[in-house]
Amino acid sequence: xxxxxxxxxxLSVTPGQPASISCKSSQSLLHSDGKTHLYWYLQKPxxxxxxxxxxxxxxxxxxxxxxxxxxxxxxxxxKVSRVEAEDVGVYYCMQSLQFPLTFGGGTKVEIK
Amino acid sequence: xxxLLESGGGLVQPGGSLRLSCAASGFTxxxxxxxxxxxxxxxxxxxxxxxxxxxxxxxxxxxxxxRFTISRDNxxxxxxxxxxxxxAEDTAIYYCGRAISRGVTAPDSWGQGTLVTVSS
Numbered sequence: 001x002x003x004x005x006x007x008x009x010x011l012s013v014t015p016g017q018p019a020s021i022s023c024k025s026s027q028s029l030l031h032s033d034g035k036t037h038l039y040w041y042l043q044k045p046x047x048x049x050x051x052x053x054x055x056x057x058x059x060x061x062x063x064x065x066x067x068x069x070x071x072x073x074x075x076x077x078x079k080v081s082r083v084e085a086e087d088v089g090v091y092y093c094m095q096s097l098q099f100p101l102t103f104g105g106g107t108k109v110e111i112k
Numbered sequence: 113x114x115x116l117l118e119s120g121g122g123l124v125q126p127g128g129s130l131r132l133s134c135a136a137s138g139f140t141x142x143x144x145x146x147x148x149x150x151x152x153x154x155x156x157x158x159x160x161x162x163x164x165x166x167x168x169x170x171x172x173x174x175x176x177x178x179r180f181t182i183s184r185d186n187x188x189x190x191x192x193x194x195x196x197x198x199x200a201e202d203t204a205i206y207y208c209g210r211a212i213s214r215g216v217t218a219p220d221s222w223g224q225g226t227l228v229t230v231s232s
Contacts, residue, residue, distance in 0.1 A: 039218045048207055048222040049157070060220060092157055096218035099171045101147075101159035 006104035023093035037096040044089040121226030134191040134208030142186040145211035150204035
């Protein structure tokens, strides 16, 4: 199985300041179709997860442009340019390259 | 608007069975692969199973193989997960999700989840 490792475990951010979360996979997530199957989800308190970023860097419909994803191969980053109060929750990376799909352990983001 | 509504969770004794359902609306269900993901307090998010748009390309997590069966009824816009031989380790919130595209299992939409508790 592909192991997904997220850092940090938690993050406390002042509103308006940037935040960055890292995700490392145990093997390359580049598929033969040329796509890299790395996804980012946010689970707000009391809600189900929702998709933020797909294929490393593509923002899903309705996701604010303060969210951005980058990376390649085995190392990926999610950045929030200016954190807002509504961004609190747990962020997860996930790989969909091969079965079983696997998730990172999550990064809890709170507001200072 | 994509809507996914899970049901069928509840309290079940170890060794028992449950059938989860996921009613879909707001999109063309028969054209979408679907997936189940669960969330436990101990292990976080765990992918469970996926099924292709016409019922093919089925895959299971190792822990689900031989105990869980995914299926769908495109005439009813409904996804199912039959779970047998349940143990305490299966206690979790179970979410259904619509795959982002054909051939890709990652969900772009999730339901609100249904809680399964396995306990005597």
